[in-house]
Amino acid sequence: MRIEELLCLGNQSVHKDTSKLLLGTILNLNPLELNLHLNDVVESHVVTKFKEALKCLENGEPLQYALKHTNFYGIEFYVDPRVLIPRFETEELVYNTNNYIKKYFNDNIKVLDLCCGSGAIGLTLKSLNNNLDITLSDISASALEVAKINKEKLGLDVKIIESDLFTKLKDKYNVIVCNPPYIDYNDKEIEEIVLNNEPHLALFAKNDGLEFYERILSICEEYLETEYLIAFEIGYQQKYKVLELMNKYLKEVEVITKKDMAGLDRMVYIFKNIKVIE
Numbered sequence: 623m624r625i626e627e628l629l630c631l632g633n634q635s636v637h638k639d640t641s642k643l644l645l646g647t648i649l650n651l652n653p654l655e656l657n658l659h660l661n662d663v664v665e666s667h668v669v670t671k672f673k674e675a676l677k678c679l680e681n682g683e684p685l686q687y688a689l690k691h692t693n694f695y696g697i698e699f700y701v702d703p704r705v706l707i708p709r710f711e712t713e714e715l716v717y718n719t720n721n722y723i724k725k726y727f728n729d730n731i732k733v734l735d736l737c738c739g740s741g742a743i744g745l746t747l748k749s750l751n752n753n754l755d756i757t758l759s760d761i762s763a764s765a766l767e768v769a770k771i772n773k774e775k776l777g778l779d780v781k782i783i784e785s786d787l788f789t790k791l792k793d794k795y796n797v798i799v800c801n802p803p804y805i806d807y808n809d810k811e812i813e814e815i816v817l818n819n820e821p822h823l824a825l826f827a828k829n830d831g832l833e834f835y836e837r838i839l840s841i842c843e844e845y846l847e848t849e850y851l852i853a854f855e856i857g858y859q860q861k862y863k864v865l866e867l868m869n870k871y872l873k874e875v876e877v878i879t880k881k882d883m884a885g886l887d888r889m890v891y892i893f894k895n896i897k898v899i900e
């Protein structure tokens with residue numbers, strides 16, 4: 623089929639711009655290049671991929687699942703419905719964590735990406751600093767299959783461990799970075815497209831969404847070195863509750879909270895035995 627014919631086909635089920643974006647992404651061409659190649663005949667595997675992606679969109683799936691990839695921190699990650707689609711806010715967690723690692727630690731420290739999903743956080747940190755000893759961990763065997771695809775695609779040397787939080791972990795880490803499930807089961811703001819497509823195991827948590835912060839904070843010191851950093855992504859209304867939990871379980875720590883680019887409280891960084899200078 624020719625590019626023009628494929629675009630016409632796409633226009634019948636999705637908006638013409640979406641159709642162009644989809645085909646352009648599959649062919650690695652921008653919209654202008656597509657227009658210049660309207661008469662080019664594409665290979666059959668492109669036609670199949672385009673039709674499959676259109677079907678996903680018709681079924682109300684997110685574009686990233688339709689394309690089977692997303693861009694996170696400038697890196698292309700494979701994603702499918704086995705994992706949460708990494709969010710832009712989480713790039714800020716990676717950015718700050720990487721800066722804190724550079725500022726307060728040596729290169730060859732142990733970093734745990736707890737609740738890793740696609741592996742976006744841990745693999746990005748590894749790509750930014752190859753000396754880091756990174757472990758990705760998640761309870762979901764199917765999410766870890768995706769993390770493994772990304773590890774291999776990016777050629778990065780990280781450990782992958784299936785574990786219900788710390789239960790199967792034996793090491794002590796200098797840094798734990800974690801974007802756990804934190805949406806309350808009664809949340810009314812969650813978008814339909816998220817609710818209907820992304821794994822609920824990755825989204826929801828008990829106790830007003832605070833379950834994982836409490837489970838992690840109550841036991842994490844057994845898995846941390848004396849000098850440590852815990853970097854959490856949080857729900858935008860959870861800052862004070864997470865700080866309460868921190869004070870309940872951890873002593874003599876310093877904390878920095880940060881807002882995301884939208885101005886919402888989104889990150890909590892907890893330091894122990896580190897002289898923090900902002």
Ligand SMILES: C[S@@+](CC[C@H](N)C(=O)[O-])C[C@H]1O[C@@H](n2cnc3c(N)ncnc32)[C@H](O)[C@@H]1O
Nearest residue numbers: 708737738739760761762786787801802803824
């Ligand atoms: C919000 S997603 C974050 C995924 C990824 N870190 C990211 O930022 O895109 C939360 C992840 O926690 C995992 N998870 C849920 N319960 C868990 C548990 N008890 N132990 C470990 N991981 C768990 C889910 O499978 C999911 O991959």
